[in-house]
Amino acid sequence: MPGKARGRGGAGSTGLHTADDHSESEEENDLRLDDILHEIKEFHAETGKNLGVIKQEVTELRESFGHLSMDAAESRIAEGENCQNAMTKALLHSMRLEKQLEERCEQMESHSPKCNVRIHSVCEKITERGDMVKFVKEIIRDKLGMGLEKISIAAAHRIGKKTRTEDRPRSIIVRFQNENMKQRVLRAAWETKDLKIRDKRIYFEEDFTDRIYKERGQCGRKQLLEKNIKSRIVYPAKLKVFEKDGQYKLFDNPQAAAEGVQAYGVMVDIQAARPDFETTLKAAGWQTAGAGKKRTRENEDELMASVKTLLDSQNRHGKDND
Structure with missing residues (x-):
């Protein structure tokens, strides 16, 4: 009996210790x-x-x-x-x-063309193999009625590339010994009416720079001539159109001329000017x-x-x- 009591007491003592340990652990x-x-x-x-x-x-x-x-x-x-x-x-x-x-x-x-004259619309077959200086002197003598004693020509030749058609013959450029000779020939040519060679009208004019020629070509004078309207180019590129009543109109530049000749039924295309960059x-x-x-x-x-x-x-x- 005592042994059992100890056993139960020991068992009980062990159970109480476990609960305390659990509480402490928590x-x-x-x-x-x-x-x-x-x-x-x-x-x-x-x-x-x-x-x-x-x-x-x-x-x-x-x-x-x-x-x-x-x-x-x-x-x-x-x-x-x-x-x-x-x-x-x-x-x-x-x-x-x-x-x-x-x-x-x-x-x-x-400055270079001061002594030069250009002759336009001369058929190339006429001067194809001949002496150009001699041919020009014959025109001055026979067509202009001038003596050749005081006329001295330094050179004469065609300018530009030869075209395949005869409709647009190359111009003839003539160089005189001095400017005075040139002016005399030009005045005689301008005073001669209906100047022709082989029934074709020819024209005398001064020799200018390429720029001036381009500007003069835009004035519409060729179209005016086709309509039998008298006109003249004034240096450097002014157009003078003569009226039937003896009056005239002067256009100071190609642009003004192109606009002015429209009143005569002429249309001219003006090339655009080079821009001033x-x-x-x-x-x-x-x-x-x-x-x-x-x-x-x-x-x-x-x-x-x-x-x-x-x-x-x-x-x-x-x-x-x-």
Whole structure:
């Protein structure tokens, strides 16, 4: 019996110890959970703080890169403006030089034909194998009634390429020894009415530059002659139309002549004038800061510096592209 009592007592004692252990274990678990939750909260707070710092640093980086991009863009824009300015100066300078050269060539060309006369509409078969100088002298003597004692011709020949048709024979250019001889022959030719060779009308006129000939050809005089309307070209390219009542109309340029001859039933096509690119560029805003200044050594140095800047910029961009 005593043994059983001890056994039951021992068993009971063992059961009470297990319940206490379980209670203590739950308390320890609760403490651990509280610690974990506390640590999680601290970690969350610290993480949020770190994320705020990172976000601020990222924002600062973005702003820094933005400033760098703007600086680079502004630098490229400024470089482009400088390049455009240099191109403008070089282009305008080239145009001015071209215009000056054209004017000089025109002036030199206008001096060369001072002693020349052109004869138009002479059939080429007449002079195909003959002496042209002798032929012209015969026209002056037989058709104009002038003596040849004081007429000296230096040269005479056809000009231009030979055409396949006889409708438009090449003109004959005649060079006299001096301008006085030329003027005498021209006056005699203009005073001679109905000047013909083999029943075909021929014409004498002064020799001009190619530009003046183009302008004179646009005045419509040929069409007026076809309508039996008397007219005359006045130097350099003015059209004088004679009326039946003895009056006349004078048109100062080919454009005015083309518009004026429409009243006589004549239509003339005017070729478009060559555009003035310098004026066009200036009108489009291609104006440099030094435009309009008197040409000086300093301006030329500035121009050469601009051209050098332009070439350096092109070379630099070429290396970047490579």
